Amino acid sequence: MTIIESNAEINLPVAQVYQFLADMNNHQQLMPENIYNWSSTADTAxxxxxxxxxxxxxxxxxVENERLVAVPTEKPPFDLSLAWSVKENGSGTTATLTISADLNMMMKMLAAGxxxxxxxxxxTKLKEVLG
Incomplete structure (x- = not known):
């Protein structure tokens, strides 16, 4: 399993960051320019x-104010999960995105970057939007 992580420090309470992430409609604001045909509800995208x-x-x-996990609804080319976790860090919230992907060596070379x-x-976008 390939594990990819990135985190951001956000000067807001955990509950506020969690509420934003818990609504998939908000995730469009976090996507890069090469994402299009976006469609979402509160729980799907x-x-x-x-x-x-x-x-x-x-x-x-x-898990309220702690963790969210999103998985594909249809069979993807490889098993994948996107997990957001939020933790109090004294001055606000640390939000961590963990992407877990079941990649063979060839796919890892192509997809890890x-x-x-x-x-x-x-x-980065989460910090900009909520920052």
């Missing part, structure tokens, strides 16, 4: 990644 794939995800696990860029982009 579907979108197309330019030159790659169409992906539909739904929130499969929620773009997945890390996606994770970093989302945490």
């Amino acid at each position: 579907s979108f197309t990644i330019q030159n790659m794939a169409k992906l539909a995800i739904h929130i499969s696990e929620k 773009p997945l890390q860029k996606l994770a970093d982009h989302q945490t």
